Amino acid sequence: MQPSSAVSGRDAARVAGWLGALAVLACLSACGRAELEPAGPVSEAQRKILFDSLAMMLAIVIPVIIATLVIAFRFRASNHRAPYWPTFTHSGRIELIIWSIPALVIFFLGGVAWTSSFLLDPARPLESRVKPLEVQVVSLDWKWLFIYPNQGVASVNHLVVPVGVPLRLRLTSASVWNVFWVPQLGGMLYCMHGMAGTLYLQADLPGVYQGRSAMISGEGFADMHFNTEAVTADEFSRWVSATRAAGPALDDPAYRGLLRQSSRVAPYTYASVRPGLFEAIVTQELPPGDGPSPVPNQDVLDPSR
Amino acid sequence: MLGKLTWQAIPFNEPIPLISGFGVYLLVIALVAWVLRKGYGPYLWREWITSVDHKRIGIMYCLLAGVMLLRGFIDVIMLRLQQAMAFNAPGYLPPSHFDQIFSAHGTIMIFFVAMPFVIGLMNYVVPLQLGVRDVAFPTLNSVSLWLNAAGALLVNLSLVVGEFSRTGWLPYPPLSELRYSPGVGVDYYCWAIQISGIGTVMTGVNFVTTILKLRAPGMNYSRMPMFCWTALASNLLIIAAFPILTATIAMLLLDRYLGFHFFTDVSGGNSMMFMNLIWAWGHPEVYILVLPAFGIYSEVVSTFSRKPLFGYRSMIIATMAICIISFMVWLHHFFTMGAGPTVNAVFGIASMIIAVPTGVKIFNWMFTMYGGRVRYSSAMLWVIGFMVSFLIGGLTGVLLAVPVADFQLHNSMFLVAHFHNTIIPGVVFAIFAGYTYWFPKAFGFVLDERLGKWAFWLWFVGFWVAWAPGYVVGLEGMTRRLQHYDDPQWHPWLLLAGVGVLIILAGIVVQIAQLVVSIRTRDKRRDRTGDAWDGRSLEWATASPPPLFNFAILPNVTDQEPYWDIKQEALQAMQLVTPEPEYLPIEMPRHSPTGFVTAFIATVTGFALIWHIWWLAILGLVGAYATFVVFAWRDHTEFVIPAETVARIDRANREARAEYLRELAR
Numbered sequence: 007m008q009p010s011s012a013v014s015g016r017d018a019a020r021v022a023g024w025l026g027a028l029a030v031l032a033c034l035s036a037c038g039r040a041e042l043e044p045a046g047p048v049s050e051a052q053r054k055i056l057f058d059s060l061a062m063m064l065a066i067v068i069p070v071i072i073a074t075l076v077i078a079f080r081f082r083a084s085n086h087r088a089p090y091w092p093t094f095t096h097s098g099r100i101e102l103i104i105w106s107i108p109a110l111v112i113f114f115l116g117g118v119a120w121t122s123s124f125l126l127d128p129a130r131p132l133e134s135r136v137k138p139l140e141v142q143v144v145s146l147d148w149k150w151l152f153i154y155p156n157q158g159v160a161s162v163n164h165l166v167v168p169v170g171v172p173l174r175l176r177l178t179s180a181s182v183w184n185v186f187w188v189p190q191l192g193g194m195l196y197c198m199h200g201m202a203g204t205l206y207l208q209a210d211l212p213g214v215y216q217g218r219s220a221m222i223s224g225e226g227f228a229d230m231h232f233n234t235e236a237v238t239a240d241e242f243s244r245w246v247s248a249t250r251a252a253g254p255a256l257d258d259p260a261y262r263g264l265l266r267q268s269s270r271v272a273p274y275t276y277a278s279v280r281p282g283l284f285e286a287i288v289t290q291e292l293p294p295g296d297g298p299s300p301v302p303n304q305d306v307l308d309p310s311r
Numbered sequence: 312m313l314g315k316l317t318w319q320a321i322p323f324n325e326p327i328p329l330i331s332g333f334g335v336y337l338l339v340i341a342l343v344a345w346v347l348r349k350g351y352g353p354y355l356w357r358e359w360i361t362s363v364d365h366k367r368i369g370i371m372y373c374l375l376a377g378v379m380l381l382r383g384f385i386d387v388i389m390l391r392l393q394q395a396m397a398f399n400a401p402g403y404l405p406p407s408h409f410d411q412i413f414s415a416h417g418t419i420m421i422f423f424v425a426m427p428f429v430i431g432l433m434n435y436v437v438p439l440q441l442g443v444r445d446v447a448f449p450t451l452n453s454v455s456l457w458l459n460a461a462g463a464l465l466v467n468l469s470l471v472v473g474e475f476s477r478t479g480w481l482p483y484p485p486l487s488e489l490r491y492s493p494g495v496g497v498d499y500y501c502w503a504i505q506i507s508g509i510g511t512v513m514t515g516v517n518f519v520t521t522i523l524k525l526r527a528p529g530m531n532y533s534r535m536p537m538f539c540w541t542a543l544a545s546n547l548l549i550i551a552a553f554p555i556l557t558a559t560i561a562m563l564l565l566d567r568y569l570g571f572h573f574f575t576d577v578s579g580g581n582s583m584m585f586m587n588l589i590w591a592w593g594h595p596e597v598y599i600l601v602l603p604a605f606g607i608y609s610e611v612v613s614t615f616s617r618k619p620l621f622g623y624r625s626m627i628i629a630t631m632a633i634c635i636i637s638f639m640v641w642l643h644h645f646f647t648m649g650a651g652p653t654v655n656a657v658f659g660i661a662s663m664i665i666a667v668p669t670g671v672k673i674f675n676w677m678f679t680m681y682g683g684r685v686r687y688s689s690a691m692l693w694v695i696g697f698m699v700s701f702l703i704g705g706l707t708g709v710l711l712a713v714p715v716a717d718f719q720l721h722n723s724m725f726l727v728a729h730f731h732n733t734i735i736p737g738v739v740f741a742i743f744a745g746y747t748y749w750f751p752k753a754f755g756f757v758l759d760e761r762l763g764k765w766a767f768w769l770w771f772v773g774f775w776v777a778w779a780p781g782y783v784v785g786l787e788g789m790t791r792r793l794q795h796y797d798d799p800q801w802h803p804w805l806l807l808a809g810v811g812v813l814i815i816l817a818g819i820v821v822q823i824a825q826l827v828v829s830i831r832t833r834d835k836r837r838d839r840t841g842d843a844w845d846g847r848s849l850e851w852a853t854a855s856p857p858p859l860f861n862f863a864i865l866p867n868v869t870d871q872e873p874y875w876d877i878k879q880e881a882l883q884a885m886q887l888v889t890p891e892p893e894y895l896p897i898e899m900p901r902h903s904p905t906g907f908v909t910a911f912i913a914t915v916t917g918f919a920l921i922w923h924i925w926w927l928a929i930l931g932l933v934g935a936y937a938t939f940v941v942f943a944w945r946d947h948t949e950f951v952i953p954a955e956t957v958a959r960i961d962r963a964n965r966e967a968r969a970e971y972l973r974e975l976a977r
Binding site for chain 2: 049051052053055056059060063064067070071073074075077078081082083089090091092094095096097100101104105107108109111112115116118119120122123124126127128129130181182183185187189190192193194195196198199200201203204205216218219220221222223224225226227228290293294296297298
């Protein structure tokens with residue numbers, strides 16, 4: 007049924023496909039930065055999965071694109087040298103193959119998806135001899151609060167972490183949903199009110215990495231970004247001591263002030279944090295932010311009024 | 312008296328929506344005034360507005376979708392302009408306005424462009440392809456159309472009276488709850504979706520009944536054209552999925568109106584439930600749109616390759632497989648919620664499995680061309696453009712289905728590029744292919760091919776220039792819906808995307824020109840044969856445009872491609888094979904204003920509910936019930952077309968056809 011001339015064409019298409027795949031990969035690694043320039047083991051591993059999957063699929067997609075164009079061109083109506091088989095409408099062999107090709111690709115890719123989901127589960131502790139640093143992250147309208155429970159300090163819109171130490175991030179929200187994302191360190195996780203998510207990350211290279219929210223959270227959303235500063239262990243402990251030495255205390259009234267909607271808040275730190283603040287937010291002992299127009303009877307409770 | 316509605320609802324301090332909104336209203340009022348002055352009013356009322364003819368309804372659906380496409384595209388231009396300007400700068404749109412525009416863009420493009428266009432094409436084509444005279448419930452069909460229009464009207468009303476939702480095209484709580492969105496924007500969204508959603512469910516019921524119960528004699532399931540199969544799958548999905556949407560939005564409305572706590576995250580509410588429910592509808596919705604699109608591609612590729620569709624049975628299996636699996640993948644929209652590795656992996660693999668039947672379809676279209684005689688008319692160009700682009704869109708889709716990869720790509724511009732890459736080449740190109748392909752059937756003349764090809768190339772190139780940068784900035788860490796940004800790496804790509812949008816704009820201008828030019832030169836481009844493209848299925852067996860009753864005698868189907876067989880036999884016999892049949896009077900459903908009245912009432916009720924004008928809402932509900940009672944109590948449901956009229960109309964068609972066959976044989 008199939009003419010022999012198409013076979014050589016398909017081989018050529020396959021070679022061209024691999025070349026195309028290489029070109030796309032080269033282009034992506036040249037132009038991309040964020041998640042393509044990982045600074046920690048999590049984003050490194052995620053990038054590997056991304057590229058493996060991409061390569062697996064390009065190996066099939068590019069030849070198919072080329073074959074489509076070749077067939078469409080070869081069997082153009084004006085090409086009278088091409089055969090015309092108006093009754094070529096089914097073929098058990100071809101149909102077996104065209105079901106098997108995508109099925110095989112998905113079989114392999116499914117394997118990748120399955121194993122990597124467990125290996126790179128955000129809540130799975132990283133393998134390291136160093137004890138993880140716990141940081142509690144609270145998304146607010148529209149700023150980020152980072153609490154260091156063991157150090158007793160907190161920081162707004164600025165995350166400072168030591169290099170080479172696993173970070174155990176606990177995420178929640180004090181109002182609407184947000185997504186915590188530092189692309190160069192690892193993937194995203196939702197911050198939701200009344201719930202706490204766990205995300206392990208680690209920075210291996212000192213540097214400043216952009217972090218941002220990846221879910222629309224209202225008017226101040228575009229400014230909900232923060233710098234993640236990865237510093238050496240010494241610098242980190244110096245930062246902690248300096249933070250403890252100066253700045254306001256994060257107690258309940260200060261927290262209520264934070265709850266009020268504001269954006270473009272310049273980074274600052276708290277010298278002390280009310281113990282159990284994060285837990286009080288997650289368990290809703292402290293109510294969520296009021297949004298744009300405060301409910302009247304809660305105004306009374308607000309000491310700042 | 313007027314609830315929350317005060318003069319403050321009109322955005323006097325925001326000139327852009329005010330001027331553009333009032334401009335649109337003036338245009339509409341001028342159009343209505345012109346129609347009335349010219350005396351077209353009664354004609355429009357009799358022949359179109361109250362029509363229950365599936366062909367007229369189909370055309371009106373497409374017209375509605377076309378107009379809303381322009382509205383949705385104006386939103387695109389505004390968004391792209393903002394992101395081009397807003398590098399280290401505030402741009403020209405404040406966040407409150409920017410957020411409304413991207414919310415409106417998504418809502419309009421899905422609910423009021425893609426849905427009505429796809430449903431419009433199904434309306435026009437499915438009964439013709441099945442060889443029947445109308446859908447199962449013609450008046451219900453008219454109600455569906457007008458309810459969709461009512462939803463569209465409410466969305467547009469929000470331009471000038473009040474505001475639209477600022478929470479994205481899906482209103483995720485708690486942001487969409489009263490606490491964080493106290494304005495009427497979310498209410499506009501919810502009521503528009505509820506009203507049009509009811510219409511869509513009725514469409515689903517209507518078409519499933521039509522396809523299962525009304526087919527020409529002899530047309531069994533293995534002889535149905537592929538478009539009818541995909542329409543069946545799509546409408547089954549509508550019946551199963553749209554009630555979920557209605558229930559979910561109803562719960563959100565209860566939260567907002569009556570202080571319930573379904574999704575509030577306080578007092579026991581849980582917003583994660585909304586996310587699950589909305590995507591339990593949302594993912595099937597993707598296939599509700601794309602399955603009929605696949606059907607259109609199947610019809611076009613087979614006609615323009617002069618070959619039956621390759622692997623018909625594989626196609627049916629693939630379609631039904633997609634139909635079922637599409638309900639098992641919704642969680643891939645939120646792998647980053649933290650559900651745990653087992654759940655993520657199961658849903659990731661389920662999502663990938665959809666790529667198998669979809670890949671089979673691509674191969675089948677490829678093998679349909681293989682050994683064919685491919686004519687590069689503009690309808691076919693859309694198909695080839697789709698196949699090439701959709702493969703990339705599918706690839707990035709499978710990439711997003713790998714949960715670990717999704718952790719880095721979710722809610723980034725990469726994701727946005729992916730779904731535009733599937734919806735524009737997948738659905739929008741299909742809509743244009745179908746529009747070009749069936750236009751001569753609907754109006755009796757062919758659209759200008761040269762401009763049609765220009766439109767294709769502008770759209771195709773424009774799409775890639777607009778959205779290839781989306782993938783790049785996504786990988787560079789840009790999230791979606793940013794009103795401004797300060798990353799210098801993104802800026803050139805966003806400018807490039809803006810250029811892409813301008814190229815698409817040129818494509819749309821060419822399409823409008825194509826329509827205008829074609830209408831003005833319609834006498835030169837008449838198709839008297841009823842078979843403009845050398846077609847294969849039954850819609851080409853009747854005149855173009857078809858008579859009210861579609862077929863004088865219901866065709867007797869003996870094969871998968873009934874009309875192609877009729878033609879082949881006729882060519883062999885050198886004449887019309889069948890002798891003139893005995894014409895019988897035909898009963899057709901009477902026109903009814905029920906749909907229009909229902910929609911008018913729905914619009915008023917929706918508006919009243921949005922603004923808390925309770926007396927008007929109650930009045931509207933009473934009116935809706937009264938309309939239903941009046942319709943239910945009607946005595947005369949049908950009228951009869953006498954046999955002589957049928958004979959007169961059909962003889963003309965047979966004559967034209969005989970001449971066409973003589974020409975073909977020459």
